[in-house]
Amino acid sequence: MIRRQFEKTDKMPLKIIVWPAVASLLYGIIALGLNAARILDGPYFFLKVYEQSAVVIVTWFAIIAVLCLGLALLYYKLKWRRR
Template identity: 40%
Template sequence: MRTTKLQKLLSIFCNLLILYWESIALPISWEGVGMEMFTFYTENSNLFSTLACALMAAAQIGALLTGGEVPRWVKTLKYMSTCCLMLTFLTVVFVLAPIYGPGGYYVLLLTGSMLYHHFLNPVVSFFSLVLFERAPRLPRRAALYDLVPTLLYGAAALAMNLARVLEGPYPFFKIYEQPVWVSCLWAVVLLGGSFLIDRIVWRLNTGKVPART
C-alpha cells in the first residue's frame, strides 16, 4: 500500500486546514469559558488533533520530498486523534443535540467554536485519514489505542464529579442526578461506542472488509 503524490498533497492540505480552523476555534473557546475548556472532551480531543495534524503535515512534507511514507507512530497518533474526534461528532449527533432540544443540531454543529470542534475538524480529519493517509498500514490492535485517552478523560471526569469538584460537563457524568445503573449504562455505551468507532475507522483506513458468514 503506497501513498501517491496527490494523496500526500491532499493530506498536507487537510491537516493544515484543520490547524487553521483550530487557530480560529481555540480563541473562541478560551474567550467563552477560559480554563474550564479543558474539562471538555471536545476541547481536549481537538487539541490532541492539532498536535497530530501538525506532525502529520510535517511528516507528509518529508515523505513527499523523499518519496517515502510517514512514520508509523505519526500515523498512529493521527488515527487515535481522528477516532477521538469521531466520538465527539457522533456523541453530539446522537446524544447531546437531541438532549439540547429544538435547534440543538444547529447550535451544537454550526455556531461558534462548535462549528470547527464538533463538525468541520472531525469530518475533514476522518476523510483525510481514510482517503489520503492509508500508509503505513496499522496493526489490528491499533483499534484499542484510542480507548486510552478516552478512558483517561472518563476516569478523571468521573473522579472529579465524585469529589464534587466538577459537575458534568456532560449529562452522563452528573452521577448525583441519576441512578447508579444509569451511570454504568452510559459508561458501557460510550466505551463500547468508542471501540466500535475505532474498529470501523481502522477497517476503512486499511481497506479491510468484514468477512461474510
C-alpha cells in the same frame, strides 16, 4: 493518486485503535471521580453522580466504550482493507 504521497501507506497494527478509546475512558473515569468529590460539575449529564443512579452511569460508559471502539474499528477496516 496525489493524495497517497502525503499519507502513510504502511498498514498500522490493529491494537493502535485501542489507545484513543483508553484515553477517552480514562478521561471519563477521572471526570467521574471529580464529580463524586464535588470538585467538578459535569461536563456531561452522565457524569453527574448525584443526579442519577449508578446503573445509568455504567450504562452510558458501556455505550460510549462500545461506540469508541466500534467506530475506530470500522474506520480501521475501511482505511486498511485490501484493495
